[in-house]
Amino acid sequence: MTTATKNQQTNRQTSQQAKPVESKQQQSKKSNKKTSHSDLRLDDDNYYSKDTDWFWQSPTWFKKFLNCEAEALAELKGDYIPDFDQTALLAGNYLHSYFESKEAHEEFLENHPEILAKTGKNKGKLKSNYLIADKAIECLETDPAFNELYQGDKEVIVTGELFGVKWKGKIDCLNLERGYFIDLKTTAKLDKKYWNNKEHTWESFVAAYNYQLQMWVYQQLIKQTFGVVCQPYIVAVSKEKVPDKAIVSIPDYRMEEAKREIEMRQNHIELVKTGQIRPNFCGKCDYCKEHKLLSSIIPMDQLII
Template sequence: MIITKGNYYSLEADLSTMSVSQYKLFIKCEKQALAKIRGEYKVSESDAFLLGKYVHSWSEGTLDKFKEENPGLYSSQGKTKGQLKSTFKVAENMVKALEEDKACMKFLEGDKEVIIQGELFGIKWRGMVDVLNLEKGFFSDLKTTQAIHKKYYGQTFIEHYGYVEQMSIYRELIKQQFGVDLVPYIVAVEKSDNPLKAIIRVDERYT
């Protein structure tokens, strides 16, 4: 199966290739993961999920389209009717903070939402890289998080949420597809009105 942006999240894609999100779901609950592949279970889109999508859509350059497709971002009654809900006003502040940070913007420069495919552990895998910059020798993933310095049972947020595994898998798939070994980075921004930001190199310290 040829994976495209149009079918990347389809059941057919899930059946033909493994992805990091599928892998994480199998680790969490095999029964739930199999139900999703069969079309019997669908992950709900919470406000936290949509907030992350809001910020990613900005990075991808498709924010206006995202807003049009998600009218639930806006208040539908009262004095705030037609305005962004408070949750997504936070997203606007996150975007502004990134736009004003030259270092973060540097690591968000490159080809966006690049599909990668390869074989790992005897099965076919797929991924979608937020930012791929072959010329400058890196790829990056934009992550929104509650608090950059928060610890989860002694782990950093990138360890706790499996981002180390994600970046390691993406690194190998990129190596297979493009023949280059790129340095992985995470550009992180907190979900707050005055967010902290960080550029994290996922190197030997983690892998």
């Protein structure tokens, strides 16, 4: 799951297959008791905490740093809280918890009463903004192929090391026996085109949100945790009045791109995180705009670059 909102799931690694092999990282933890971080262990309660975000890199935070180092660092330090509409995030978590388990869904509803109407004819039921999530759920759960595919352990925490840096991940659905994992994504429209200003090309929502990076990381962490190379799939469902759905694969060249991006950019991001170099400002995000001072004059054509 790609959200920063703590979902407070309980550990549901029930099957025999999802018992991690002891990684080098875990072995070294036993022999290194000097720092408090060496005792840090990931579980469902601390997975989304800032403590573990500092210690383990994750696709969500890595992408935040790729987008804007200054904003990401300020947010990680707790100095800045991005102001964005929580509706999409909560609707996504609502759907995830539904497909995780009955208990997880009930727990989500208990922890997020704000998604239920307090007054009016819908009192006690989902607010209209969230009804679309129910449609998306229905769209998937009535599909035999989805029910056949979405089998395995849910919300499985995995860890590992990528090019010398510790990473963490949480897998929506992991099927080690059949050798695949699935990430559920809700998106506006499956074929919506996003303009990539750097590459000067249109791209899909998967590329626009760099989900291939998340998929490559998860594949590596699953391999390091369980010793199995799994095929990544995204099950995408749209947030349209009549939802659309698809099972999406990630071609090898996209996985390679993701690997290279991490290899090329990670060292710099680590230096920013540890305060050894100053973060770059993207100049476009809310954080940058809030901290912007006029210092130069730009030609009109540069406004849209």
